[in-house]
Amino acid sequence: MQATIEVSGLRKRFGRTPALDGMSFTVQPGQVTGFVGPNGAGKSTTMRVILGLDAAEEGYALVGGRPYASLRTPLRHIGALLDAAALQPSRSARNHLLWLAHSQGLGVRRVDEVLEQVGLTSAARRKAGGFSLGMRQRLGIAAALLGDPPVLMLDEPVNGLDPEGIVWIRGFLRSLAAEGRAVLVSSHLMSELQDAADHLVVVGRGRVITDTSVADLIAATSNGRVTLRTTAGEPAMSALAHAGAIVTVTGRDTLLVSGLPGERVVALLNANAVPFSEVSAHRATLEEAYLELTRDAVEFRGETR
């Protein structure tokens, strides 16, 4: 069983509004893939198409190489959390998982295992209707884990969680990926994925804008720039400019150097006996990168709505 999601050329419109416009990407095993884009970019629709809930007009989506509808016990292939509030309020957490387990040919033992895994054992026999949002998210994740699937897909799992819950979920997702699973996590806020995602699929207007690793994206945005802290601004600027760098003053005692790697900057400053207190690679935030990428998509959305 391949631990992948493959989405290719999905197109779908709701009325005259295109929701998916050639959405294509692949989710690889062993890492957390962030599925990012502004609200309305087509993230949820894509997930519903992957799960066979919505039909695409064109294109296809495969889970472990197979269309969802062909899976006889789908929860053993992919675990999904779409809407944590989708519960029968009078049914207990354990019974909610029990009917799902029975639908996949699984027993009550597996139910107790996943309850333990998400830390809901003590609340297992309580009515799900009385659960806090955080507990519902945990219950939804327990349901996703029920079939021990190689692929996990979670729609906005961080939404509405308290800081403690956010930390828990990040760690949990990382550990699932570390076990070799493919994990796709959607969010409309890039900052939520900071420190959680290894790979990013950035979408806007129903199609993929960027499909890249987090490291590459940050490097591309950082663009090899170096921050230099020195009290000797003048000599530093002349020495570096002489070597071909573009130097900008960004503050009192700080310069932004581009066009030279950090080691060359240090070597040049030493050779010219320019004193400095700090040389560091400039690191763009994920948020910065994301805002730059999705600016067009957001503007487009503003025009059509």
Place this chain on the structure above:
Amino acid sequence: MTTTVNRSGPGGPARLLRAEWTKFRTVRAWVVAMTAGSLVIVLLGLSSASGSHASCDGGPTEAVCPAVPVGPGGEAVEDKFYFVHRTLAGDGSITVRATSMTGQIRKPDVTPGVRNVVSGLVPWAKAGVMVKQSTRQGSAYAALMVTGAHGVRMQHDFTHDVAGRPGGVSEDSPRWLRLTRSGDTLTGYESTDGTDWAEVGTARLSGLPARVEIGLFAASPGDLTVTRGDLGGSVSAVRFTEATAVFDRVDLEGETSGGAWRNDDIGVTEAPDGSPHHPGRASESGGTFSVTGVGDIAPSIEGQTVERTLTGVLTGLIVVIVVAVTSVTAEYRRGLIRTTLIAVPRRGRMLVAKALTIGTVTFAAGLVATAITLTFGTRILRANGNYILPVSWLTEVRVVVGTAALLAVAAVLALALGALFRRSVGGVITAIVLTVVPHVLATTSVLPDTAARWLLRLTPAAGFAIQQSIPEYAHVLGHYAPIAGFYPLAPWAGFAVLAGYAALALGLAVVRLRRRDA
């Protein structure tokens, strides 16, 4: 991966059914409501049985009602006629010529207190020749007869009726009738001239003793009038009639006991002073017999039926409908339907599993309720002096199991409507309008009989026909209307109409579920 998952387990359909059953039983409100529905059926049935008392007027004091005779087939019968007979030992035959048939009918009084009697015959007035096991009411018989409006008939053992030639009897066109006995087999013949004979039919009366009673008879059932009630519906009344037939050329063959013909007014009712009420009579003069009879030789449809105990089913059905509709609309309301469809992408199978689950649960709950109610309800009714028309155990099983199946199929219909509407209110109202409302309209004094019959043919309420324990007899004039417990369709035909609606609704719901994004 850290955990191992047991890959073995039940196959696809069994998995789906188990999941849906788990879903149902883990919502306490549904389990409680379904149990309450059963209890409603039992409690309403038993309490209405407890409240129903009957006794017969025995002069100054109330008395136990006289036993109703039972025919060879176990059904309640009316066996009341005037019999002029002799005893026949072994095989033999009787041949007569009927030359006249006349009668009297009491019509509604024009002047209050003054009997308004007109001459005439009711359609099923009957007179002719008969071989009967004994003069005991309900004993086996075969008879060949002329009738008021249905020509020559051969009837036996109350429920069997075969038509001969049509037409009445008069001096100008007499009818010859012949009934022969050969062992267990009785054969009827008719003729217009006494020479050319045509066979009307044969009857096998198994276990007929060697000595039987053979002779002439006359009977005339009460005149049934059905009038429209003031508030719609209908009112039926039965009035006294009698029929007189004249026979000559009586020829008896075989070993008959010597001596004269004996006259018996079989089953005559007695007035409080012990004298016969509306007696029959007979006279003989020069080989010409005149026989006058009152009553009928036919299955009885007067009395309580076993299904009368199941009056609570209609209320129970409303509870079942609410549970069935809610069990599917609750998923739409919470968005849980998406979780279900993610777990079971084959949507049609999912909905069918849901329908099977609610159907099975309803059937089980309904079966317990109907079995208890019918068993104890009929006991209570009998203990209170009510007469219940006897039916075979097979019929009782059909009523009990059929009513449970009726509830189950109606639950499937309701669930399918819930899936189509995706809203509780719309689903519940539509299901009630389709199943409960037509039955209420048809069986209460609201609609004319014709409209009531059409409702019970065309709507899912036709399924209630499965409860009818006493059949409609073509040779017994009765008020066979829904208000009297008679359905226009046969039990399983009516049930099939309901099942058809359920299948159609479920099919539409599957198509809609498959076509639309969830």
